[in-house]
Amino acid sequence: HCSDYSNVNEAIRESLKLICGLEKIISPGNKVLLKPNVLAARPPEDAVTTHPAVVSAMCELVLEAGGIPVIGDGSGIVRPGSTNTSQAFKVSGIEAAASSCRAELINFETSGYVEVEVPGSKQFSHLHIARAILEADVIVSLPKLKTHELTLYTGAVKNFFGIVPQKNRKQAHFLEKQELFGNAVVDIYSIVKPHLAVMDGIIAMEGNGPSNGTPIFAGVIMASYDC
Helix, strand or coil, X not given: CCCCHHHHHHHHHHHHHHCXXXXXXXXXXXXXXXXECCCCCCCHHHCCCCCHHHHHHHHHHHHHCCCEEEEEEXXXXXXXXXXXHHHHHHHHCHHHHHHHHCCEEEEHHHHCEEEEECCCCXXXXXXXXXXXXXHCCEEEEECEEECECCCECCCCCHHHHHHCCHHHHHHHHCCCCHHHHHHHHHHHHHHCCCCEEEEEEEEXXXXXXXXXXXXXXXXXXXXXXXX
């Protein structure tokens, strides 16, 4: 339980302690990619993006474990005239969080993608995956607790929708049907499964998520090695 973002560091430490901690997945010198949800250029109080306090806390914990934290994402909502991910990093507070921790901030839109085959694919036989994801030693997902207008709820799985370019995301959304879109989400997740997920569920979102729902207090931090 976590009642406020000012207590998030302690809550994350407690949640990780309950599942055996970061030492299980991080060795000294590992490059640890933290993947928050930076869906759009929205402030933290809108509950659209992972709160920057969660990102800062995880950077601190990765450093304590001897890892090298880097933060990366590609925003999902594009508006005319916007700078997409770079603007989303700034407005969401993630850019400031990275700066305070002296962590490298990676914009997946500009850092490049690698085409990979999807074994046993359900929807896409090939996908483009962010190069930074493939080059990391350890991957930690930092999703936001939200409902979704099409999938209803995906837990920590859909956060990795952000590792593919806009072209692949549009192809998935054009599928429209819940089951088909779900298959696309599974294909993306199957390529690179995170070693850990720490979910920001202090202020969550219900209703018409992932961007147009209503912020609601849930008061939890959730952690698992399985998304």
